[in-house]
Amino acid sequence: MSEKHEDLVSAIVDLREADVARLVDDLLASGTDPLDIIAAGKQAMDVVGKQFADGELFIPELIMAGEIMKAISAKVEPRLAGQRSAKRLGTVVLGTVQGDIHDIGKGIVATMLDIAAFDVIDLGVDVPAAQFIAAIRESQAPIVALSGLLTVAIDSMKATVAAIGDTGLRAGTKIMVGGAPLNEQVCQYTNADGWGKDAVAAVELAKSWVGGA
């Protein structure tokens, strides 16, 4: 692994936005394989995710790291010319449930899942059950993630889980729920398969469900 690669990893971990941009430009100019740059980003985000899980980093750092990763993707992706980066772990259908329009937590989960090599179908906010069902049918996604912040979202999650169950799709997909009102008791109430307290927990849960933990 090159010194520049190491520099890039630590610049991302330290959230030095300007340094990251410069290093990526330098690496691309010197002919580095764009996939190596993406690998460096993933390596850095593993560190960021671990520090978050350990309580050393917090939501602003996750958001900033996500911004930095998006900027890297914007520079690197035009050079990928259709190559798929590394192995993908599976598809996650994600959305904030009907009645709730909060998107920040969901957005962080989407970013972290993407960086962790999941393909994310983000349905947005205030998503009706029928829209989740259509997306699961079309994508055959093994994982569905329901987000919500309000208490009203709890009943909406329960209704969405039930509607997915009614279609028979639960045999091939697992459902996770997340957001401020969630705990074990509330998760059981919704009949979901699992819950996570934050984006890192969501990624861990998703990995365990596809056997990639």
Next chain:
Amino acid sequence: MFTDNWNDLTPDQRYEARMQAWFASEANIEFASAQARDAWRERMQMLRDAIELKKPKRVPVVPTGGLFAARYAGLTAREAYYDRAKVERAWLQLNADFDWDTGVSASASFPGELYDILDLKLVSWPGHGTDDDVEFQYNEREWMKADEYDLLINDPSDYWQRFYLPRIFGALEPWALLPRFTNMVEPAVQGNMFFPFSTPPVQQMLQTLLEAGRAAAQWRVACATTDGKVLATGKPFFNGGFSKAPYDIIGDTLRGTRGIMLDKFRQPEKLLEAMERLVPLAIDQGRSGVDISRLPIVYLPLHKGADGFLSDADFRQFYWPTLKAVLLGLINEGIVPWLFAEGSYNTRLAAIHDPDIPAGHMVWQFDATDMKEAKRHLGGYQCIAGNVPGSLLFAGTPEEVEQYVKQLVADAAGEGGFLLTPGIVVNEAKPECIKSMIDAGKKYGAAI
């Protein structure tokens, strides 16, 4: 000025003057009965004792606002925001059926008609982006752009009038055409300054503002009428004003959650300077409400300083200093700040036990914070309040609620300085769980 000699009074004398005015409001209440009057007096004293860290006769059991009243009466959110007659019936029924120690104010119902007229874009509500039965929710956007800090810092009032308000109220868009009012310094220039008032968009805006004023007055009179009836049954009100932490003023609705978090990395000095600029305005906002209502408490919901939203070092650098300045400013005016720390504050307890703030002058209401730890850090320093979880009131059983309250009183009520409240603004809950919370609070709270 609250009294003629206000500037000569010490903060403690100001506090006493506000407390006396609150208690003297008894003369203006037409109580339904002598029992109602006696209950009012007893509850007022319990609240004051708890705030002053004394042992009250019993732990006061205090509600939070929210749409629970509407849910309980079978109203949709839309009805709660628009149908004043239904709101009155719902809120009176709630206050009659649940024996809280203070009233639940009808002002928790949002003035829907007013926001229709103003074309409010800051939130979505029934008929405007959410279903009829879902409460209003904020639209997170960068209402203030990342490169506008200097405009805000140079003249916050002008920034509000000509940039922020025209963005969040469609009806106020033409305000952006008006001049900065501080430009009107000489008769020689004022003629030109008034010219924009002649333009059709501005004239239309002024007409709309007249309508908005009428709608606001109707809403306010309706709320005051309902609250007056609740007051007559012997349930006091205490919230007289509203304010916010400067970090939340910027993070909630100017820059948004994401915006402020990125600013903390990209332009920390500007963020800090802007927050300092907002301190006197936040103090004034709280004080002006309390002066008019003559209720001694200013409510400050705290959002983006909770556990997980900032590191401890960033909390101490970015969140706490300007909030503390607001608190000291309010206390200097004899006001009791009531902080509602939404989320959890477990990692903040050491930082908020700040020796610069005098003891017995605030209420810290907690949500998901460990109340035993809160008592350990803040006991004997400030009154704490909390924290029956929303999830328990929603998905639990009355027995589980009773057990929670029993443990909570044992952990947090000893030696006084404690109020029993829900941990959240209650929108959805089982009525039997709310009843259990009140009954348990009175049962176990009598024995402290």
